[in-house]
Amino acid sequence: MCDYADPVPEDRRPTLSDVAAEAGVSKSLVSLVMRAEPGASPSTRRRVLEAADRLGYHPDSRARLLRSGHSRLLGVVFGIQHTFHADLVTDLYTAARETGYELALSAVTPDRDEKEAITGLLQDRCEALILIAPQSTTAELARLTTRLPVVVMARGVRGVDVVRNADADGLHLAVDHLTGLGHRRIAHIDGGRAPGAADRRRGYRSAMQRHGLPLETRIVPGGLTEEDGAAAARILLDEGLPTAVAAFNDRCAIGVLDVLTRARAELSVIGYDDDRLARLSHINLTTIAQDTAAMSRLAVARAVERAEHSPAGRRELVVPPRLVIRGTTGPASASPVSAAARRR
Amino acid sequence: MCDYADPVPEDRRPTLSDVAAEAGVSKSLVSLVMRAEPGASPSTRRRVLEAADRLGYHPDSRARLLRSGHSRLLGVVFGIQHTFHADLVTDLYTAARETGYELALSAVTPDRDEKEAITGLLQDRCEALILIAPQSTTAELARLTTRLPVVVMARGVRGVDVVRNADADGLHLAVDHLTGLGHRRIAHIDGGRAPGAADRRRGYRSAMQRHGLPLETRIVPGGLTEEDGAAAARILLDEGLPTAVAAFNDRCAIGVLDVLTRARAELSVIGYDDDRLARLSHINLTTIAQDTAAMSRLAVARAVERAEHSPAGRRELVVPPRLVIRGTTGPASASPVSAAARRR
DNA sequence: ATGAAAGCGCTAACAG
DNA sequence: CTGTTAGCGCTTTCAT
Numbered sequence: 013m014c015d016y017a018d019p020v021p022e023d024r025r026p027t028l029s030d031v032a033a034e035a036g037v038s039k040s041l042v043s044l045v046m047r048a049e050p051g052a053s054p055s056t057r058r059r060v061l062e063a064a065d066r067l068g069y070h071p072d073s074r075a076r077l078l079r080s081g082h083s084r085l086l087g088v089v090f091g092i093q094h095t096f097h098a099d100l101v102t103d104l105y106t107a108a109r110e111t112g113y114e115l116a117l118s119a120v121t122p123d124r125d126e127k128e129a130i131t132g133l134l135q136d137r138c139e140a141l142i143l144i145a146p147q148s149t150t151a152e153l154a155r156l157t158t159r160l161p162v163v164v165m166a167r168g169v170r171g172v173d174v175v176r177n178a179d180a181d182g183l184h185l186a187v188d189h190l191t192g193l194g195h196r197r198i199a200h201i202d203g204g205r206a207p208g209a210a211d212r213r214r215g216y217r218s219a220m221q222r223h224g225l226p227l228e229t230r231i232v233p234g235g236l237t238e239e240d241g242a243a244a245a246r247i248l249l250d251e252g253l254p255t256a257v258a259a260f261n262d263r264c265a266i267g268v269l270d271v272l273t274r275a276r277a278e279l280s281v282i283g284y285d286d287d288r289l290a291r292l293s294h295i296n297l298t299t300i301a302q303d304t305a306a307m308s309r310l311a312v313a314r315a316v317e318r319a320e321h322s323p324a325g326r327r328e329l330v331v332p333p334r335l336v337i338r339g340t341t342g343p344a345s346a347s348p349v350s351a352a353a354r355r356r
Numbered sequence: 357m358c359d360y361a362d363p364v365p366e367d368r369r370p371t372l373s374d375v376a377a378e379a380g381v382s383k384s385l386v387s388l389v390m391r392a393e394p395g396a397s398p399s400t401r402r403r404v405l406e407a408a409d410r411l412g413y414h415p416d417s418r419a420r421l422l423r424s425g426h427s428r429l430l431g432v433v434f435g436i437q438h439t440f441h442a443d444l445v446t447d448l449y450t451a452a453r454e455t456g457y458e459l460a461l462s463a464v465t466p467d468r469d470e471k472e473a474i475t476g477l478l479q480d481r482c483e484a485l486i487l488i489a490p491q492s493t494t495a496e497l498a499r500l501t502t503r504l505p506v507v508v509m510a511r512g513v514r515g516v517d518v519v520r521n522a523d524a525d526g527l528h529l530a531v532d533h534l535t536g537l538g539h540r541r542i543a544h545i546d547g548g549r550a551p552g553a554a555d556r557r558r559g560y561r562s563a564m565q566r567h568g569l570p571l572e573t574r575i576v577p578g579g580l581t582e583e584d585g586a587a588a589a590r591i592l593l594d595e596g597l598p599t600a601v602a603a604f605n606d607r608c609a610i611g612v613l614d615v616l617t618r619a620r621a622e623l624s625v626i627g628y629d630d631d632r633l634a635r636l637s638h639i640n641l642t643t644i645a646q647d648t649a650a651m652s653r654l655a656v657a658r659a660v661e662r663a664e665h666s667p668a669g670r671r672e673l674v675v676p677p678r679l680v681i682r683g684t685t686g687p688a689s690a691s692p693v694s695a696a697a698r699r700r
Numbered sequence: 701a702t703g704a705a706a707g708c709g710c711t712a713a714c715a716g
Numbered sequence: 717c718t719g720t721t722a723g724c725g726c727t728t729t730c731a732t
Contacts, residue, residue: 078708079708
């Protein structure tokens with residue numbers, strides 16, 4: 013018994029046959045028209061399009077792929093809690109649009125692990141997978157690669173196609189920027205076991221050495237969340253402050269800033285990623301930007317290439333990072349201008 | 357020509373027929389076993405499972421649904437930039453798991469509008485759509501509802517199934533909390549045209565009136581991002597501060613806090629949503645929590661019910677909000693304790 | 701430019 | 717318990 017008028021005009025959704033009947037042509041023609049392929053006369057094309065619209069027809073992507081053999085679907089696994097992943101996904105959509113491929117999103121959540129996220133995508137018959145900063149072991153990734161092409165983003169892994177930024181170089185940029193401002197006591201709040209953290213740590217160390225600042229080397233255990241940055245900042249507060257901090261990423265840097273600002277500490281802070289949060293005017297965080305648009309284009313292109321041509325072969329594509337100077341870094345010798353004021 | 361050894365064992369992915377041949381049984385049996393349906397002997401079941409594993413077989417969900425007629429797929433449209441949406445999606449996954457339905461995610465990005473996000477889902481033959489705070493017009497949503505069941509979350513719309521929290525009540529809770537602390541000059545930074553904003557504005561107004569504080573009523577134009585909150589805070593700073601602020605949502609509240617803390621202003625600030633950011637220890641934001649777990653369960657249940665039983669009928673499910681007292685609100689008459697100190 | 705027929709991988713309905 | 721048959725909605729030959 014219906015509460016109101018039946019909202020669904022027909023019991024089942026209209027199919028290609030329905031459209032063909034409505035337009036008075038064959039299924040083949042409708043198929044051509046719907047895919048915007050050549051081979052139908054303009055008048056037929058118009059009739060078909062009108063019929064489809066009248067019926068509210070939407071092609072069934074699954075039947076389509078079942079028949080055509082390929083899904084033109086790229087699976088993307090990402091951490092829904094990570095703002096930087098969101099930025100990458102945003103650019104992946106844009107990049108995919110240009111190739112004619114669709115994205116199938118599968119999120120990792122506190123309650124849904126990477127394995128589950130990947131399994132879902134596998135069943136959707138994606139032609140390739142793009143994994144953003146995956147935490148699977150190298151062995152698991154290798155095994156997955158025997159099933160279908162896999163492109164890993166934002167993490168260095170052997171035996172798989174990888175698109176990442178030059179993390180070590182990024183920390184060189186950060187340290188160079190800070191030393192250029194006169195800083196010598198520069199701490200690094202690292203990312204622990206997070207993807208890219210080891211490289212950034214390494215970059216920090218070698219940059220410090222290059223500047224002849226070996227003794228100042230100070231690595232504080234951090235992580236990739238604001239929480240981790242805040243904790244690290246409290247440690248610095250307790251154990252003695254440097255004049256500048258290079259944080260593992262922007263979220264971490266924001267946590268640091270939040271704690272330090274409240275403690276009225278004057279420090280230069282630089283983040284990493286240039287994620288959306290860093291750009292907010294009231295945060296205005298100096299950071300090392302990853303070129304997410306370029307990385308996304310490369311990842312999609314590589315995934316498509318592997319899917320269509322050579323599923324074999326693994327390469328690492330490394331994109332250079334870029335320094336973005338905003339308000340959270342300043343001269344080491346500055347007169348007592350607070351971090352807050354500088355950020356204004 | 358392959359760079360390395362061919363990583364794909366066979367040219368095409370194994371099918372159910374391959375498994376049947378490998379195990380020496382019929383396709384039907386394999387089908388039963390793969391779906392864990394009763395009707396196959398234990399020994400057969402084992403043989404099939406082994407064969408499937410040997411071949412690395414994964415069922416093709418699209419062929420499966422094409423045949424069985426239903427996809428057991430719930431489409432979810434969300435804004436990938438919104439942390440609160442991410443929280444909802446997280447809980448939707450959990451809720452869906454219990455019903456045996458899968459989620460198909462489709463993100464709205466700066467470059468991909470809601471229409472596009474919905475079209476993608478339609479092609480995937482989702483059985484129902486869950487739209488998180490959609491911006492489509494009522495008419496568009498109504499039209500969509502004639503195609504398939506639609507459940508709208510976090511926005512009140514007529515003519516569609518809706519799951520939302522009681523926004524007006526939420527602001528009553530907020531104002532009650534603040535007046536309980538002795539505040540009388542309480543501003544509201546609103547959400548402009550964002551979903552729910554009108555209700556929260558209304559709730560604020562009536563709560564203020566109820567407390568006999570009509571003259572203090574002060575609504576500042578805001579929005580749903582940190583940026584909006586920061587801008588509103590600057591306005592307050594210029595035009596005279598209240599003693600407390602009820603912000604449209606947590607992100608907005610965080611922007612407010614950020615600006616006010618730097619300006620050394622002592623204000624109580626309360627947010628809305630209780631999103632992940634609010635819970636961070638260094639933010640520690642007092643807020644009005646939406647019960648995302650309950651809302652997600654209700655939304656999924658409603659979507660499934662509509663998909664399976666009665667596609668007709670529209671109801672609004674309203675979940676009560678809850679006050680979560682953390683560190684950003686305190687007595688109006690407190691001795692000069694800064695907001696920063698209270699939040700410690 | 702158009703149509704008829706076959707079949708993608710799977711499940712449902714039926715038969716044994 | 718097991719196998720056979722038909723066909724989901726679409727694309728793809730191959731005719732016309």
